[in-house]
Amino acid sequence: MSHSPTIGSDSGPVEVVLDGMAIGRGIAIGPLYRHDAESLSVPEYKIASGRISAERQRFSDAVERASHQVAELKEKARLLGGSAGEELGYLLDAYRHMLHGSRLVRGVRTRIETDRINAEAALQQEINTIVHSFEAMEDAYLAARVTDIRDVGRRLLRNLTSETPYRPFSSLPKGAVILADELTPADTALLDPKHVAGVATVLGGAESHTAIMARSLGFPAVLGVADLMKAARPGAIAIVDGGQGRVIIDPTPETIVLYRRKRAEFLRARRSLSRLRDVPAVTRDGAQLLLQANIELPTEVDTALAAGAEGIGLFRSEFLFMNRDDVPGEDEQVAMMRGVVERMGGRPVTIRTLDVGGDKLARGLGITPGPNPALGLRAVRLSLARPELLDIQLAAILRVSLIGPVRILVPMVASADEIRAVKAALLRARDTLLARGIDLPNELPPLGVMIEVPAAAVAADALAWHADFFSIGTNDLVQYTLAIDRGDEAVAALYNPLHPAVLRMIRMTADAAQQARIPVGVCGEIAGDPRFTALLMGLGIRDLSMSSSNIPVVKQRIRGLAVVDATRMARLVLKQTDPVQIARLLDKT
Numbered sequence: 001m002s003h004s005p006t007i008g009s010d011s012g013p014v015e016v017v018l019d020g021m022a023i024g025r026g027i028a029i030g031p032l033y034r035h036d037a038e039s040l041s042v043p044e045y046k047i048a049s050g051r052i053s054a055e056r057q058r059f060s061d062a063v064e065r066a067s068h069q070v071a072e073l074k075e076k077a078r079l080l081g082g083s084a085g086e087e088l089g090y091l092l093d094a095y096r097h098m099l100h101g102s103r104l105v106r107g108v109r110t111r112i113e114t115d116r117i118n119a120e121a122a123l124q125q126e127i128n129t130i131v132h133s134f135e136a137m138e139d140a141y142l143a144a145r146v147t148d149i150r151d152v153g154r155r156l157l158r159n160l161t162s163e164t165p166y167r168p169f170s171s172l173p174k175g176a177v178i179l180a181d182e183l184t185p186a187d188t189a190l191l192d193p194k195h196v197a198g199v200a201t202v203l204g205g206a207e208s209h210t211a212i213m214a215r216s217l218g219f220p221a222v223l224g225v226a227d228l229m230k231a232a233r234p235g236a237i238a239i240v241d242g243g244q245g246r247v248i249i250d251p252t253p254e255t256i257v258l259y260r261r262k263r264a265e266f267l268r269a270r271r272s273l274s275r276l277r278d279v280p281a282v283t284r285d286g287a288q289l290l291l292q293a294n295i296e297l298p299t300e301v302d303t304a305l306a307a308g309a310e311g312i313g314l315f316r317s318e319f320l321f322m323n324r325d326d327v328p329g330e331d332e333q334v335a336m337m338r339g340v341v342e343r344m345g346g347r348p349v350t351i352r353t354l355d356v357g358g359d360k361l362a363r364g365l366g367i368t369p370g371p372n373p374a375l376g377l378r379a380v381r382l383s384l385a386r387p388e389l390l391d392i393q394l395a396a397i398l399r400v401s402l403i404g405p406v407r408i409l410v411p412m413v414a415s416a417d418e419i420r421a422v423k424a425a426l427l428r429a430r431d432t433l434l435a436r437g438i439d440l441p442n443e444l445p446p447l448g449v450m451i452e453v454p455a456a457a458v459a460a461d462a463l464a465w466h467a468d469f470f471s472i473g474t475n476d477l478v479q480y481t482l483a484i485d486r487g488d489e490a491v492a493a494l495y496n497p498l499h500p501a502v503l504r505m506i507r508m509t510a511d512a513a514q515q516a517r518i519p520v521g522v523c524g525e526i527a528g529d530p531r532f533t534a535l536l537m538g539l540g541i542r543d544l545s546m547s548s549s550n551i552p553v554v555k556q557r558i559r560g561l562a563v564v565d566a567t568r569m570a571r572l573v574l575k576q577t578d579p580v581q582i583a584r585l586l587d588k589t
């Protein structure tokens with residue numbers, strides 16, 4: 001990762017060029033938005049004139065609470081003693097002052113009344129105005145006060161927003177480029193492609209769920225950019241080149257022109273690929289592959305269809321549980337899944353049961369991550385430990401199976417007992433629904449197993465007895481086989497799906513599926529990377545599920561390949577033990 005201020009000038013800011021991991025293709029150019037981990041969301045809405053005094057009271061209550069909090073802190077500072085305690089005491093006095101009749105507090109009250117907006121929005125606007133005027137004065141004393149005002153403001157905001165659900169990114173400028181230390185998968189799910197042009201972060205690996213989500217939403221994205229936040233100056237223009245893995249802050253006019261041209265070229269290429277939407281994914285020697293989409297949110301279905309997805313190969317249902325404080329009930333889950341199944345219009349939809357845990361958290365479930373979340377109570381383990389969750393989810397899936405072809409996929413299975421237990425729960429859910437008088441199809445939906453734990457790959461033949469299909473989750477399979485955290489940028493360079501151990505496991509799984517005559521596909525990120533297409537085909541895979549944005553490039557690749565060549569290459573690759581040689585063989589096909 002390089003950090004090189006490139007061009008300077010006496011008057012303006014200096015262009016900063018930073019490199020990281022290329023995650024989502026495309027180029028974003030837009031106003032820089034800093035998402036600081038502790039920054040709070042600012043809900044903004046208009047209030048009716050009859051609500052003004054109640055809103056002012058709500059703000060007064062927040063001020064009152066802040067004032068108590070500061071008094072308590074002052075007490076602690078006193079106990080601290082010494083010059084540090086004294087200094088902190090002065091600071092807290094200044095804070096207390098600010099909370100009583102200061103310009104800040106008066107300004108917020110006035111805004112609530114005159115602009116008829118909620119207290120949080122009024123507070124944010126008032127802070128921005130004061131900070132702006134202080135910054136314009138270029139006075140060291142006032143500059144220090146800016147930090148104090150922001151601190152007090154944050155405290156008040158926290159007091160106000162603790163009553164309302166957490167909603168970050170509600171006040172983004174249009175076309176914003178978001179720069180953050182870290183974005184959680186739940187944060188990323190909240191990003192609206194209509195407002196966000198691109199994202200870059202300091203933390204996160206290429207196969208983290210944040211990266212996956214960014215790809216799904218089609219954002220140009222770069223992760224693992226060291227020093228990003230040092231250079232992230234609010235108000236600057238930022239460029240994110242997701243194909244090259246580069247972030248540029250305060251670009252010179254020449255750089256902006258260059259990247260606008262690159263962006264136009266990228267969009268042209270994408271338009272030309274979109275012409276492949278309705279042509280089949282057939283190789284030169286006539287083998288037909290199935291290309292499906294991975295989705296996290298029901299809203300992604302339209303993008304999947306536009307990209308030519310022949311089905312949803314992986315619906316990560318856990319995203320329905322994120323960004324809320326409660327757990328969706330059966331009817332709500334039915335409503336969300338029904339939208340997907342209906343819009344797919346008879347194409348298959350594979351719904352994965354809850355896969356929370358690891359880096360995917362859902363507040364409403366009240367789970368405290370264990371000492372090693374990747375190896376803890378996640379995915380099917382959690383579903384079996386909390387059968388009430390699984391029962392509701394299975395009931396909801398069964399109900400939507402009446403609308404269109406649905407398959408059920410179980411994540412993180414390591415042993416046959418787990419899939420047997422899920423099957424038993426499925427039968428129970430069916431009986432309960434029938435007893436409730438609910439109509440169901442005669443046949444149960446196919447029940448599949450994700451092969452993403454080495455134990456499952458090595459014992460795939462045993463699992464095949466109990467599974468109707470396999471879906472290989474290479475993201476986790478690589479993580480667990482190589483003991484490389486998929487979300488940790490510090491070891492990202494070691495994360496290698498071409499490791500012979502991984503390839504052998506894919507082969508073993510494909511062989512076991514073939515013997516048991518059950519379908520097998522790949523739904524990890526490599527399914528959407530055209531560099532791996534020939535190898536996966538050569539290993540016997542005919543069913544690939546990926547982020548929608550990758551479907552056209554993978555299809556183009558397939559149409560240029562022949563199964564005979566791919567099979568020959570895969571045979572050579574499997575004889576190799578050196579990942580570098582393997583990569584070379586891949587590049588030659």
Ligand code: PEP
Pocket residue numbers: 212314316355452472473474475476477523524525
């Ligand atoms: C995988 O592990 O490859 C997979 C597809 O599931 P997820 O990325 O959601 O863990």
Ligand code: MG
Pocket residue numbers: 411452473475476
């Ligand atoms: Mg997985």
